[in-house]
Amino acid sequence: MNAQNSRTTSPIESVIAALGGTVRRSVLVDRGFSDRHIRQAVQSGRIKRVCRGVYAAEGSSPQAEHLASNQAELTCFGRARQEGLWVLHAQDVPHVGTAHGRPVSGCVTHRFQGRLLLRDILRHCAQCGTELEILCVLESAVVKGKCTVAQLRAFFSRRNDARIRKIIELIDPQSMSIPETCARYQLQKAGYNVQGQAYIRGLGHLDALVDGQLGLEIDGKDYHNNEEAWKEDLRRGNVLMIQDVPVLHFRAAVAMYFPEEMLRWVRLAFETLAARHH
Incomplete structure (x- = not known):
């Protein structure tokens, strides 16, 4: 046999x-x-x-062998990235999950029981991330269909999860990318009203509409570097001029990592719009 x-x-x-x-x-x-x-x-x-x-x-990588020999699995934001979720910053050292709870050299250790599930990975992220980092990973889990907002509320229903439940309320299931999520978060934090994926007649959708007046587009080079994308950008620009919708364009990196620059341009744009109305 x-x-x-x-x-x-x-x-x-x-x-x-x-x-x-x-x-x-x-x-x-x-x-x-x-x-x-x-x-x-x-x-x-x-x-x-x-x-x-x-x-x-x-x-096989030395890291994978090290984790396996210690009965550990990659978790937290490192595992979230592997699962295709939106991760704003890479972690300096691997975060690993173990059932035995013993330290693993060179790693930050999280505890879990049974199989490492999505809820464990998200909970580990929630333990280690900033508010924006947590929002990005939770929102992407919803956007990518890995769970629903209701399921997230159930995952984080403990008494000490109040902070995470507030972050869950910030989730927009219509978000299309991590730069959009970051831009929306920073603008809302600065006091602006932000409508994600705002529909404009004859155009389609803008990444965001700020205070009902100012459009926002997050331009990733991967989506704007061919002839068809270039033609569509020209068409959209013409429609926006006809519809009288001013639009600011930002690189993805600015929305994600340099929010003060984005906020400065938004403030200047609203000052210009206010001056025109007077």
Whole structure:
């Protein structure tokens, strides 16, 4: 009988690579691999034994092997980025989750029980992030359909979660990107009324409309560097002039990391609009 049973048809090294590059023996057994098959794969050099009960595929990162050998998983904003959520700043050191609660060298350790789920990752982010960082990751979880606002409220229903529940109330499910979220947050914090994805007749949607008068567009170069995008930008500019909607354009990096520059231009634009009306 083949050492690899009928529950799996993929090579063991492919299975380990698909699971992040490192895996515990129990996971391989659950996938249908016998101890004999694991031993043969190690002897042939197709996989390597990191430590007792932990195996790695070729090319696995030292960090992945370190975490696996300590029964730890990447969590917090590092894991959120891997999951495709919006992360404003990278963390200086890995934040990891463990069930055993023991420290992991070179890492910040979070505790969780059972499998590491989305709610655990979001809770770890909420423990470590600023208000804006937390808003970005929570809002992206809603925008990307990983959970609903109602589910977030249920995740953070504890008595000491009041701060996070206030952040949840700031979520706009219509946001299209992290720069839009950052711009909206900074403008609202400065006292402006902000309508995200505002509809303009004949145009479509603006990234934001500030105080019902001033349009805001966040321009990422990836979306404006081809002929079709250039043509659409020209069309939108003409429609906005005809509709008499003034618009400020900002690079994504300005909205995300240099809000004082964005706010200065917005203030100057409103001063100009006020002078025109007099």
